[in-house]
Amino acid sequence: MQNEQTTATARPPRVAILGAGPAGLGAAWQLAKRGNASAVVLEQRDDVGGNSGSFELHGLQVDYGSHRLHPACDPHIMADLQSLLGSDLLDRPRHGRIRLCERWIHFPLKPVDLVLELPWSFGIGVAQDALQKVLPRTNGHGAETFASILERSLGRTICRDFYFPYAVKIWGASPDELSAIQARRRVSAGSLSKMVRKALNSVPGFKPPGAGRFFYPRRGFGQISRALADAARHAGADLRLQTSVRELHLGAPHRLVVESDGQRQELEAEYLWSTIPITALARMVTPAAPAAVLAAAQQIRYRAMILIYLVLDQPQFTPFDAHYFPETEVKLTRLSEPKNYSVSKEPAGQTVLCGELPCAVGDDMWQASDAELGEVMRDAMARSGLPVQARVLQVVTKRLSHAYPIYYQGYENAFNLLDEWVAGLERVLTFGRQGLFAHDNTHHALAMAYGAVDCLAETGAFDQARWRDYRIAFTHHVVED
Numbered sequence: 001m002q003n004e005q006t007t008a009t010a011r012p013p014r015v016a017i018l019g020a021g022p023a024g025l026g027a028a029w030q031l032a033k034r035g036n037a038s039a040v041v042l043e044q045r046d047d048v049g050g051n052s053g054s055f056e057l058h059g060l061q062v063d064y065g066s067h068r069l070h071p072a073c074d075p076h077i078m079a080d081l082q083s084l085l086g087s088d089l090l091d092r093p094r095h096g097r098i099r100l101c102e103r104w105i106h107f108p109l110k111p112v113d114l115v116l117e118l119p120w121s122f123g124i125g126v127a128q129d130a131l132q133k134v135l136p137r138t139n140g141h142g143a144e145t146f147a148s149i150l151e152r153s154l155g156r157t158i159c160r161d162f163y164f165p166y167a168v169k170i171w172g173a174s175p176d177e178l179s180a181i182q183a184r185r186r187v188s189a190g191s192l193s194k195m196v197r198k199a200l201n202s203v204p205g206f207k208p209p210g211a212g213r214f215f216y217p218r219r220g221f222g223q224i225s226r227a228l229a230d231a232a233r234h235a236g237a238d239l240r241l242q243t244s245v246r247e248l249h250l251g252a253p254h255r256l257v258v259e260s261d262g263q264r265q266e267l268e269a270e271y272l273w274s275t276i277p278i279t280a281l282a283r284m285v286t287p288a289a290p291a292a293v294l295a296a297a298q299q300i301r302y303r304a305m306i307l308i309y310l311v312l313d314q315p316q317f318t319p320f321d322a323h324y325f326p327e328t329e330v331k332l333t334r335l336s337e338p339k340n341y342s343v344s345k346e347p348a349g350q351t352v353l354c355g356e357l358p359c360a361v362g363d364d365m366w367q368a369s370d371a372e373l374g375e376v377m378r379d380a381m382a383r384s385g386l387p388v389q390a391r392v393l394q395v396v397t398k399r400l401s402h403a404y405p406i407y408y409q410g411y412e413n414a415f416n417l418l419d420e421w422v423a424g425l426e427r428v429l430t431f432g433r434q435g436l437f438a439h440d441n442t443h444h445a446l447a448m449a450y451g452a453v454d455c456l457a458e459t460g461a462f463d464q465a466r467w468r469d470y471r472i473a474f475t476h477h478v479v480e481d
C-alpha cells in the first residue's frame with residue numbers, strides 16, 4: 001500500500017472489506033466504532049465467520065473442525081470479546097487425546113501419562129535422542145527444512161512417530177519438502193525442553209495461568225463472529241452476505257464488481273482491505289498484476305479440508321473434546337465432539353462427531369459422496385479403536401478450499417513477490433489468515449484487524465510506517481493447537 005500521505009477526503013473514507021471471517025469482521029467493527037471511516041463488508045457465503053464459523057446440525061451448533069479461543073489472545077481483544085459474549089464465553093478445561101504408538105496419551109501432555117502409557121521403546125528413543133546430537137538433514141543445498149529443524153530440536157523418535165506422519169497428512173507433503181519456516185511457526189513445542197515445560201504445565205505449582213484451558217462460546221465458535229457482525233452492524237457497518245467479489249478496478253476511488261443473487265453490481269470505495277486469499281486478489285485486479293506476480297500466485301498453495309459430521313443416536317460418544325491421529329493408516333487428522341466443547345445438553349439423546357480429512361481441491365476425496373466419506377470416517381475410527389456402535393442418523397459434509405497454507409521450501413519467494421506487489425498498490429491492504437498466507441489462529445486474525453484500524457488516522461490517512469511495524473509483530477505469531 002503506497003503513499004504515506006494519503007490525503008484526507010471531505011467525508012469519511014469508505015473502506016471495502018473483502019471477507020467476513022474474524023479478520024474482516026474485527027476490522028469492520030473497529031472502523032465503525034471509531035466512526036472515522038465507513039465500512040462495507042462483502043462476503044460470498046450466506047453466513048459470517050469464514051473458517052471460524054458454525055452451522056446448526058440436529059439442533060446443535062457445530063464448527064468447521066475443532067476450534068477453541070486460546071488464552072494467548074491479546075488481553076485487549078479478549079476483553080472486547082468478553083464484553084460482546086458475556087457469560088456465553090465459557091472457560092473450559094482441555095480434555096483431548098493423542099493416538100501415539102497405538103496408545104492414548106492425554107493432550108495437553110501430562111507427565112504421569114507419558115510415563116505410564118507410552119511404550120518403553122518410545123521413552124528410551126526420546127532419551128537417546130536427547131543425549132545424541134542429530135546431524136541436520138538438510139535439503140541437499142545445505143538449507144534447513146521442516147524435517148531438519150524438527151529432528152534436531154525434538155529428536156528422531158518424536159518426529160518419526162508423531163510430527164512427520166502428521167505433517168504428511170495435514171499438508172500432503174513430505175517433511176523434507178516443507179520449509180523450515182513451517183517448523184518455526186507451526187510447532188509451538190519446538191524443542192524437547194519446551195515439550196517438557198508444556199507437560200509440566202499440567203502439574204500444580206508449575207501451572208501458568210490459562211494452561212490447559214480454552215475459551216468457547218456456548219453457541220459454537222461461530223458465535224464470536226456473529227457477535228462481531230452484530231456489533232459492527234450496530235455501529236453502522238454495512239454487511240453484505242452472499243456477495244462475491246469478482247473484479248477490482250484499482251483507482252481513486254476503487255471500483256468493485258460484486259455478484260449477488262446472480263446479479264452483478266458495482267460499488268466504490270477509497271480503501272480496499274482484503275482478507276480473501278492473496279492469490280485470488282492478484283487474479284481479480286485491473287490493471288492486471290504483472291506476469292511474475294501471477295506466476296507467483298500459481299506457486300502458492302493452500303491445503304483443503306473436508307469436515308465429515310456423523311449424527312449419532314447416543315447422548316455422548318466419549319467425554320473427550322478431541323482425538324488427534326498422527327498415524328498414516330488413519331485418514332483423519334482429528335475427531336471432535338462439539339457437545340463436549342459447549343457443554344450442551346441438547347439434543348438430549350444425540351451427539352455429533354466431526355472428522356477432519358485434509359485433501360486437495362478436486363482430488364478423489366473432494367469428489368466423494370457423503371455416504372463414501374461417512375465410510376472413510378467410520379473406517380478411521382475403527383482403526384483407532386473407536387468403532388461407531390450407535391445408529392448413524394445422518395452424515396453431512398462441508399468442504400474448506402483454503403484450510404491451511406502449505407509452506408513448501410522456497411514458498412516465501414513467491415509470497416514475498418505477491419506481498420511487495422500489494423504493498424505497491426495505493427490504498428490496498430491484505431491481512432488475515434488467507435491474506436497473509438499465515439497459519440494464524442482467530443485471535444491473530446483479530447490482532448491484524450485491530451492493527452489495520454489503528455493505522456487509519458482520524459484524518460483518513462493510512463500510516464504506512466506503523467503498518468510495517470505491525471507486520472513485523474505479526475511474524476512472531478505462533479499457532480496454538
Ligand SMILES: Cc1cc2nc3c(=O)[nH]c(=O)nc-3n(C[C@H](O)[C@H](O)[C@H](O)COP(=O)(O)OP(=O)(O)OC[C@H]3O[C@@H](n4cnc5c(N)ncnc54)[C@H](O)[C@@H]3O)c2cc1C
Pocket residue numbers: 018019020021022023024042043044045048049050051052064065066067068069070243244245246275276277280305356400402403404431432433434435440441442443445481
Ligand atoms: C480445521 C481448522 C481448525 C482451526 N482451529 C482453530 C482453533 O482452534 N483456534 C483458532 O483460534 N483458530 C483455529 N483455526 C484458524 C481459524 O479458522 C482462522 O484463523 C480464522 O478463521 C482466520 O480468519 P480470517 O478472517 O483471516 O479468514 P477466513 O476465516 O478464512 O475468512 C475469509 C473469508 O473471506 C471470504 N471470501 C473469500 N473469497 C471471497 C470473495 N471473492 N468474495 C467475498 N468473500 C470472499 C470467505 O468466504 C471467508 O468467509 C482453525 C482452522 C482450521 C482450518
